[in-house]
Amino acid sequence: MIFGDPYRFAIWVECIPQWSESYKNGFFYFFVNGNMYPNDIRTATLDVDFNDVIDDANALIALPCNDEIFNASTNDAFNTLFKLAYPESTQDDEYPEQVLDFLASTTIINESGAYFFAISNKNSVRVIGGKISKLVDGGDRNIWENIERPLIEDIIIPKNEIDEIISKLKEYSASLF
8 A cells, every 4th residue: 555645755565464474574665756765675574664654753753853954955964864863983982872863764674775864844844865875796795885876865745744644554554453
């Protein structure tokens, strides 16, 4: 079932009962500007990905505000949000504090090398992110490699539209679990 407009922003969830007897598995994807994330076929453990999105801390529900980041260019906004969520360790600070307030993506999306964030202002939500790394053959094992020029998606959606998507997603989740 698709919640939202896949040409702008939507979440596609499909439970495939044949894929597991003990868990609800299936598809869990974000559509942003007509592109699908993950961009390949992956089996999602639906309760994990549902809980990632319908958790009150998810930025699509909490709708954190920051006018400076909201008004920044696409690349500046994405880089700022990524560094807040996934700061690099330094010699002085081996375990820097993560700020996950703006994180919108789910486990299955992050595991594909894509990351999405949501930031709001008074009336709108800006969803920004994309696939920034990929698994490549590293000889005896696969390794993650940064994509040289990743496509960073950027869409601004009215808050009431995001609220409707999340509300319908919660209803669907309740019917499955």
